[in-house]
Amino acid sequence: MSVQLRDTAQALAQTLWREHTVYRERSGGVVIRGEHVQRWISLAPAGGRDEILIRAGRILEGGTTAPARSEAVVSLSTETAQLAATCRRLLAEAASSPAPATARPGAPRQAVDSVARTGRGARGRRLGYWAIVVCVVGIAALSVYGASLNT
Structure with a gap:
């Protein structure tokens, strides 16, 4: 079935879009x-x-995929033109549904999303750790200095 599914996807992709990428999922789809x-x-x-099972969804900023917005079950023996019509309907439903906050143009990116994408999260946590260590050492030094002045 996977060979037939891949052949169907190739034909469908050429019917729907001039520019496309077809790849196999880990789950076999x-x-x-x-x-x-x-x-x-x-x-x-x-x-x-x-x-x-045909599912359609959006591609978000950075190339990640949003969860499916619409889906339908169709016979694999259906002609490519009918499959393309079903896909166009699902894509229209996906386009008409509200966009997630990270996909809206001009919307600020969520901090967690940008941290995960750029890898700056660990660096920021290390900097915060060292700032706390420096503050604690500074307070300890001032305490010792203050105690030595009082004696």
């Missing part, structure tokens, strides 16, 4: 990414023997 439209489509085996 296939993902089609349209970077220029900031959308993705996932094809995965569904519960039935000849059924696939």
Whole structure:
């Protein structure tokens, strides 16, 4: 089924977008990414023997994918044109739903998101640790100095 799923995804990707990337997921499904439209489509085996689960969602800033906004179960033997129509409907539903805060143009990025993306979190924590150590040592030194003046 994975070979048939991959072939279907390749044909579907060429029908939907000129620019696309098709890759296999760890779970055995296939993902089609349209970077220029900031959308993705996932094809995965569904519960039935000849059924696939089609999910559609957005691509966020930085290239991460948002959770699926819409999904449908379709027969794998369906023609490519009908699959493309289903995907276009799902993509339209994904586009009409409200955008997450990190995907809105001009919206400030969440601090956790930028820390995870840039790797500056550990460096900031180390700096904070050393600032606390310096303050504690300074207070201890002032205490010792003050005590020596009083005696």
